[in-house]
Every structure is written in C-alpha cells, then in structure tokens.
Amino acid sequence: xxxxxxxxxxxxxxxxxxxxxxxxxxxxxxxxxxxxxxxxxxxxxxxxxxxxxxxxxxxxxxxxxxxxxxxxxxxxxxxxxxxxxxxxxxxxxxxxxxxxxxxxxxxxxxxxxxxxxxxxxxxxxxxxxxxxxxxxxxxxxxxxxxxxxxxxxxxxxxxxxxxxxxxxxxxxxxxxxxxxxxxxxxxxxxxxxxxxxxxxxxxxxxxxxxxxxxxxxxxxxxxxxxxxxxxxxxxxxxxxxxxxxxxxxxxxxxxxxxxxxxxxxxxxxxxxxxxxxxxxxxxxxxxxxxxxxxxxxxxxxxxxxxxxxxxxxxxxxxxxxxxxxxxxxxxxxxxxxxxxxxxxxxxxxxxxxxxxxxxxxxxxxxxxxxxxxxxxxxxxxxxxxxxxxxxxxxxxxxxxxxxxxxxxxxxxxxxxxxx
Amino acid sequence: xxxxxxxxxxxxxxxxxxxxxxxxxxxxxxxxxxxxxxxxxxxxxxxxxxxxxxxxxxxxxxxxxxxxxxxxxxxxxxxxxxxxxxxxxxxxxxxxxxxxxxxxxxxxxxxxxxxxxxxxxxxxxxxxxxxxxxxxxxxxxxxxxxxxxxxxxxxxxxxxxxxxxxxxxxxxxxxxxxxxxxxxxxxxxxxxxxxxxxxxxxxxxxxxxxxxxxxxxxxxxxxxxxxx
Numbered sequence: 078x079x080x081x082x083x084x085x086x087x088x089x090x091x092x093x094x095x096x097x098x099x100x101x102x103x104x105x106x107x108x109x110x111x112x113x114x115x116x117x118x119x120x121x122x123x124x125x126x127x128x129x130x131x132x133x134x135x136x137x138x139x140x141x142x143x144x145x146x147x148x149x150x151x152x153x154x155x156x157x158x159x160x161x162x163x164x165x166x167x168x169x170x171x172x173x174x175x176x177x178x179x180x181x182x183x184x185x186x187x188x189x190x191x192x193x194x195x196x197x198x199x200x201x202x203x204x205x206x207x208x209x210x211x212x213x214x215x216x217x218x219x220x221x222x223x224x225x226x227x228x229x230x231x232x233x234x235x236x237x238x239x240x241x242x243x244x245x246x247x248x249x250x251x252x253x254x255x256x257x258x259x260x261x262x263x264x265x266x267x268x269x270x271x272x273x274x275x276x277x278x279x280x281x282x283x284x285x286x287x288x289x290x291x292x293x294x295x296x297x298x299x300x301x302x303x304x305x306x307x308x309x310x311x312x313x314x315x316x317x318x319x320x321x322x323x324x325x326x327x328x329x330x331x332x333x334x335x336x337x338x339x340x341x342x343x344x345x346x347x348x349x350x351x352x353x354x355x356x357x358x359x360x361x362x363x364x365x366x367x368x369x370x371x372x373x374x375x376x377x378x379x380x381x382x383x384x385x386x387x388x389x390x391x392x393x394x395x396x397x398x399x400x401x402x403x404x405x406x407x408x409x410x411x412x413x414x415x416x417x418x419x420x421x422x423x424x425x426x427x428x429x430x431x432x433x434x435x436x437x438x439x440x441x442x443x444x445x446x447x448x449x450x451x452x453x454x455x456x457x458x459x460x461x462x463x464x465x466x467x468x469x470x471x472x473x474x475x476x477x478x479x480x481x482x483x484x485x486x487x488x489x490x491x492x493x494x495x496x
Numbered sequence: 497x498x499x500x501x502x503x504x505x506x507x508x509x510x511x512x513x514x515x516x517x518x519x520x521x522x523x524x525x526x527x528x529x530x531x532x533x534x535x536x537x538x539x540x541x542x543x544x545x546x547x548x549x550x551x552x553x554x555x556x557x558x559x560x561x562x563x564x565x566x567x568x569x570x571x572x573x574x575x576x577x578x579x580x581x582x583x584x585x586x587x588x589x590x591x592x593x594x595x596x597x598x599x600x601x602x603x604x605x606x607x608x609x610x611x612x613x614x615x616x617x618x619x620x621x622x623x624x625x626x627x628x629x630x631x632x633x634x635x636x637x638x639x640x641x642x643x644x645x646x647x648x649x650x651x652x653x654x655x656x657x658x659x660x661x662x663x664x665x666x667x668x669x670x671x672x673x674x675x676x677x678x679x680x681x682x683x684x685x686x687x688x689x690x691x692x693x694x695x696x697x698x699x700x701x702x703x704x705x706x707x708x709x710x711x712x713x714x715x716x717x718x719x720x721x722x723x724x
Contacts, residue, residue: 126675129675135648139543140542151564151565381573381575
C-alpha cells in the first residue's frame with residue numbers, strides 16, 4: 078500500500094489538525110485520504126488519542142501542606158492590608174467613618190467587624206484561621222456539605238463600616254482588554270438567558286425578608302449580611318430563591334456605599350448606549366492655569382472593561398485643556414442606566430485643590446500632581462477618576478469615591494497602564 | 497465524557513458555580529471568610545494546573561501564590577459571566593505562562609534535561625508522573641496549557657478557550673498537536689524510534705523533537721502536501 082503513496086507523510090501538525098477537525102474541507106480530504114492508506118500515520122493518530130488516557134492517569138495529588146501554608150500566609154498578609162484601607166484604620170475593633178462618608182447610602186456605624194470571626198482572611202494577623210483548617214464546610218471534590226461548618230453566627234449587623242478596597246493591578250492593559258473582550262463576547266451570548274423571570278418581578282426584597290433579616294435597616298440595598306445569607310442559602314440548596322435574588326441583586330460594597338449592580342444592572346451598564354443626558358462640563362483650563370491639576374467633569378461613565386482607554390482619553394483631554402463635549406463621548410462611555418439616581422453634578426468637593434490633596438494623601442500619593450482628574454462615574458456610580466503618572470512611564474488610574482479624603486480614600490478600583 | 501474522573505453532573509456543577517459566585521460577591525462585599533472558602537474549594541485543581549503547566553514544584557507554588565493574591569485583589573473585576581472557576585483558572589494559567597515565558601527569556605535549563613526519561617508505559621504512578629511531566633515540558637507553552645486543561649483537568653474545550661483567551665478551534669488544534677507530539681516523544685523515549693520514523697520520515701529523532709518544541713500553533717504546517 079505504502080508504495081502507492083508519495084514518500085512524504087503529511088506533517089504531524091496536519092495530521093493532528095485533521096484529528097481535531099479544524100482543517101478546511103479540501104485539505105482535510107487530502108490528509109484523510111493519506112491516513113486511510115498509511116499505517117504509519119493512522120497509527121500515530123491512534124497513539125495520540127491514547128495519550129489522553131495516559132494523561133488522565135497522571136495524578137498530581139492534592140496541594141501539599143507546605144504550599145498550602147505559604148499561600149495561606151500570603152493571603153493573610155494580603156488580607157491585612159486589603160481590609161485596612163490606607164492603613165489608617167485599626168485592624169481590630171475598627172470603627173467606621175462617619176455616615177456622611179457614604180455618598181450612596183448610610184448605615185449604622187460601629188458594626189462588628191468580620192475580623193472577629195475565627196476563620197477567613199481577617200485583618201488581624203493573629204487570627205487562628207487558615208485554609209488548612211479542618212473545619213471545611215465543603216468537601217472540595219464533591220461539594221458535599223459537612224456537618225462541622227464554621228460558625229457563621231451571630232449574624233453581624235447589616236452594614237459594613239468601611240470602604241472596601243478593590244484593587245485591580247494589571248501589569249499591562251493587554252491583560253485587561255483580552256479578558257474583557259472575552260467577557261463581552263460571553264456577555265453578548267448570554268445576555269438573553271441571564272435574566273430569570275423573577276428579575277422583573279422585583280424579587281429581591283422578598284427573599285431578603287426572612288425573619289432573621291427583618292431588623293430595621295437604613296441601608297437601601299443589600300447588605301453584607303444579605304450576602305452572607307445568600308451564601309448560606311446556596312449551601313443549603315435554596316438555589317431557586319437565590320437565583321431569583323441574584324437577578325436583581327444590588328450589592329452594597331463597603332461602607333462607602335459603592336453599589337455594584339448585579340446581573341441586570343451590569344448588563345445595562347455594559348450595553349449602555351444612551352448619551353449622557355446631563356453632561357456637565359467644567360473648564361479644565363481654569364484649574365490648570367491656577368497651577369492645580371485639571372479637574373474635569375466629563376460625565377463619562379467609566380467601566381471596568383473600558384477603563385484603560387477611557388483613562389487615556391481623559392489624559393488627552395486634560396493635556397489639551399479642553400474638555401470633550403458630550404457629543405464626542407463615545408456612546409458606551411456615556412452616562413448609564415440611572416441618570417436620575419445620581420446627578421452628574423453630585424459631589425464636586427474634589428475640585429477644591431485642598432480636598433484633592435487630602436484625597437491624594439489618602440491614596441498615598443500625596444505630593445504628586447495628577448495628570449488628570451474627572452469627577453464622573455464608574456460603572457454608573459459617582460466616582461472620581463484620578464490619573465497619576467506611573468512609576469515606569471505609564472499611568473496609575475484610580476477610581477475613588479467623590480468624597481475621598483484622608484482616612485477614607487474610598488477606592489473602587491485601581492489599575493496601572495503601560496505607556 | 498462520562499468516563500473521565502472528575503466528571504460531575506451538570507446540576508451539581510451549576511450548583512457549585514452558583515455557590516462560587518455567591519462567595520465572590522461576599523468577598524467583594526467584605527466577607528473576610530469568603531475568599532478562603534473559594535481557595536479551599538478550588539485549591540487542588542489550581543495546584544494541579546500550576547504544577548503541570550510549569551513542571552516544577554517551587555515555581556508552581558510561586559505562580560499559584562502570585563495568582564491567588566492577584567485574584568484576591570482583583571475580585572472586583574470578576575463580573576459573573578464566566579464561572580468563578582474559569583476566572584480563577586485564567587488567572588493561574590496566565591501567571592504560569594508568564595513564568596514560562598520569563599524562563600524562556602533566560603534559558604538556564606539545558607536542553608538535554610527536557611528529554612523524556614524512561615518508559616512511558618510504566619504502571620507506577622510516580623514513574624508515569626515523571627514521564628508525563630518531562631514530556632509535557634517539551635511542548636510549546638500553548639499546547640501544554642491546552643493539554644493540561646482539556647486532557648488533564650478534564651475541562652471542556654469551550655471553557656479552556658475562555659481560560660486561554662483563544663478560539664475553540666485553536667484549543668482543539670493545540671490539544672491534538674500536543675497529543676501527537678507527545679505520542680512521538682513518548683514512543684521514542686520508550687526505545688521504539690522506528691515506529692513512526694519508518695522509511696518515510698528522514699528527519700533524525702532530535703529534529704522531530706525539536707519540531708514539537710518550537711512549532712507554532714496558529715496555522716497549519718507547511719510541509720507535507722501529500723495527496724494534493
């Protein structure tokens with residue numbers, strides 16, 4: 078048989094691509110014809126398929142204890158700084174900033190910190206918790222609930238007392254765009270199936286009204302307690318309820334009151350196509366002439382997905398000293414779903430250079446002159462976007478609360494951009 | 497598919513994915529236990545990915561540590577479209593591939609050490625591990641990562657495509673090319689060089705191994721043309 082074949086076999090990669098069914102039809106036919114008649118190539122493909130069995134036999138086993146220990150230590154260290162913004166709050170028995178600090182909702186202060194609980198990456202380094210702890214509520218492999226769950230009672234008061242830092246360091250913007258691009262593709266594909274019917278029925282408040290959660294609260298949205306309950310609900314198998322809740326969930330993110338809108342909201346935000354209805358534009362020139370950094374109010378809705386390019390665009394505007402008009406704002410960057418919820422004018426405190434300096438010192442960037450500041454929105458919520466020159470020639474971009482000040486920087490997100 | 501270990505019923509996966517999402521939200525909202533719980537739930541699989549992708553225990557531990565700390569910080573960027581486990585795998589795989597590339601930028605490992613030792617049909621688990629690990633190390637990083645996710649972690653092609661940030665067809669191609677290269681290498685290492693070399697492949701074995709190491713993953717290869 079072989080004598081009838083040309084002396085050269087198809088390249089191994091061609092054979093592999095044939096097996097993977099990724100060749101164009103005409104090419105696939107040709108290679109297939111060869112394989113049908115060639116014992117060597119057919120055998121190779123058979124063996125390649127059998128490699129899968131060999132690979133499946135390979136068992137690296139569970140994470141070794143020493144690796145577990147070092148990762149646990151690293152996460153603990155991270156948690157200690159993560160939960161303690163600017164290092165300005167005590168790690169034990171924290172007290173929150175005053176209610177006035179919360180632009181989107183205020184709640185009782187002085188809530189019990191979660192750090193008092195015996196597990197988790199608490200802010201107190203001395204906490205006994207670690208990932209190696211035997212009291213796993215779940216079997217990692219099967220997900221089966223084990224009887225000896227960690228104590229999750231008593232339920233903490235519903236309001237977190239401290240802004241949560243959500244730091245998102247990326248080495249380069251490529252990472253961001255690549256992931257976000259994939260995410261957007263997915264979002265587009267799943268948008269239709271992402272909203273359970275209960276979403277429009279406003280099911281959230283109902284599900285949250287379990288007896289244990291019925292204490293009066295001044296928090297207008299889901300509290301930390303609700304989230305914990307949600308986790309417990311999921312664990313207890315009450316998935317239907319939780320799904321209904323998830324559809325309309327509004328997550329209260331820290332005391333600062335930054336609200337992350339759940340499935341529905343984020344999709345609206347992602348796909349926001351309406352132009353800003355009330356873009357207020359402040360002359361950048363005036364502040365710049367005065368020697369302060371240019372503080373713009375472009376009305377832009379910065380989003381996680383587009384933060385990099387939006388920040389670069391902001392820098393260009395600041396460089397020009399001419400604020401971009403509303404019409405020039407790209408539709409997806411323009412004002413989002415709830416123009417009525419928070420006026421774009423909002424809190425403009427940071428236009429005051431003193432206030433801005435206070436905020437910068439809270440970000441541990443005191444003394445550095447921002448490249449640009451935009452009192453705008455982030456994911457649909459009032460936020461100040463602050464762009465600083467990065468250490469390596471790029472930029473640091475902070476999205477913070479508009480009332481960012483010493484002791485309460487209110488960081489929402491932070492990325493670094495390469496130049 | 498059901499024959500693969502680690503397979504879970506779709507319902508179970510959905511439930512666990514929902515739990516993961518709830519934990520992520522709780523973490524972002526300030527629940528200091530939530531991330532620890534996520535780590536507990538996924539650590540063994542993530543460890544396996546890191547170890548298999550990097551092939552070195554210490555490097556794998558370093559990469560996994562970096563990745564989990566990064567995930568801890570950047571949980572706010574997780575938007576819930578992909579499963580949390582997909583997102584975590586992506587963070588870990590990227591951390592590992594970064595290290596692979598850095599390692600390639602300063603090659604300190606002599607090429608000879610990537611030669612797969614021993615026989616590949618040994619039934620001892622340890623022996624098998626060594627062989628598989630050594631063979632994996634000869635693959636281009638893209639193929640290696642795809643093989644690790646799909647063939648070793650039993651991840652779907654679709655999910656692996658999200659993790660790797662490439663098209664599904666690319667994942668399929670990388671897996672298949674990787675398997676073919678492994679079949680060649682392992683077979684050769686088993687002392688059976690003639691099987692596929694035959695009278696037709698006139699390249700020395702080293703050259704074939706080299707091809708497996710340096711080939712691209714994007715387009716079809718250029719040699720052959722048989723049957724055209």
